[in-house]
Amino acid sequence: MSTEKLPKRSADYSAWYNELVKRADLAENSEVRGCMVIKPYGYSIWEKMQQTLDHMFKETGHTNAYFPLFVPKSFLEKEEGHAEGFAKECAVVTHYRLKTDPDRKGKLMVDKDAKLEEELIVRPTSEAIIWNTYRGWIQSYRDLPLLINQWANVVRWEMRTRLFLRTAEFLWQEGHTAHATEQEAVEETLQMLDVYTTFAETFLGIPVFKGRKPAHERFAGAVDTYCIEAMMQDGKALQAGTSHYLGQNFAKAFDVKFTNKENKLEYAYATSWGVSTRLMGALIMAHSDDEGLVLPPNLAPFQVVIVPIYKGDDRSEVVEKCKEFRKRLQAVGISVKLDDRDTHTPGFKFAEYELKGVPVRLALGGRDLKNGTVEVARRDTKTKTSISQDLLESYVKDLMEEIQKNIFQKAYDFRQANTVKVDTYEEFKEAIENKSQFVFAHWDGTTETAEKIKDETKATIRCIPMNNPQEEGKCILTGKPSKERVLFAKAY
């Protein structure tokens, strides 16, 4: 572990992020271009996200299944918009065998005789393979709804990658549901958007705007795309989750028909929805500071770290007390790590756990043994207090809730302070370019206008918020009439 300080957010936000990811032991670049190694500490956080979301999916009636990594090219072609959208970023398997190179000892080469009849695409998403499978599963309205989720890895050959935010291979979950009616499918789409919103706000501690994407930002093959958008500390937006209403597009492409109650054949209605390891990026960028990661208690691999402090002989006594504390906290459902390594000094450990974002640190030394106290340090506010040992469980338990709330509130206040309404293009540019804010502004509803604004300011329409207040106004660029404001921001 390096002992150097992190770069400051204010000096170079991007460098701060990259360094933090590595130094907090979350992930590192691998030897494979664009692909990361998620390290144990980072993976533990991802596992927490998985567990929480998985529970939420099951509560809403979904079950997990698993579909192949490879998608025959012909499947991907079937839904036209889908095919076009993903074609440029697919990894393609063309051969299934290697052989030793006769000209270079010890080297391998592709065996030209082992060319696949049809190329296999490494899934960039699984609509194609899944809807091809659903054809065999769906005959009657009685087979519906089909509510399935998959935890998987996908590959999108991105030009430029960043740890967690955009990697060539990433982990995610993708829900793929089939329904008998449009209404039910739309309800499912919105339900999952709400699940993501709850997850983001309650567990990640990140307030989000939820809304609908304008037509030109839709998922390839979708009728409607919904999303949640979060603000990072540099004012940029990060799409933290998406939920798509796919209509009958995939059912038609893959011929998934069912007999309805009126004994008529009908195409099934589809949804898909997903969140990825990108959420790790959101978590890091939303809360962390120049000292390192700040983790919400609901997602921290361990919520409390105990650091014993001793001089020579009293080590065993201090460590024993720490073990007792660990036991007491575990008994009330708090996850605890006791760092009783004798090879590092307390100061070193303090710095290390700050870097790693552990929500609460307890320090216990001879002084505390004598006084019956223990020092409690909060990561989010970096404040320390000494409490009576008797209060340990109740104090720490309350503190967990307090920290979770405070982290959300801080992110919320930051977003409020950096979200504005504007009515002129001048104000718009000022807010986007100079202040890097979220901006609610009127838009004439055309793709051309959105493109032009993007070219000139780099801001994109993040979403048209749900329950958006209707309000007469004029498009900031063209002056044409508009009925509502949409959310603009620069985005990751």
Place this chain on the structure above:
RNA sequence: CGGAGUUUAGUUCAGCCCGGUUAGAAUGCCUGCUUUGGGAGCAGGAGGUCGCAGGUUCGAAUCCUGCAACUCCGACCA
């Protein structure tokens, strides 16, 4: 895909312009002693085909050519 940069110890880098002992530092690592309330100290030790392939030269980390990988900025990313 365009632009820039980087490649030397586990890591971060110096050395290169101006070729010449055994290639250095910090940090990390190992051993011992000592220490422990905010990244301890001392002593000793291990660790490098200088990205790869050619070339120039008596001699190349250093100069030349080619290649590759990575990073950053931009474009792209539904």
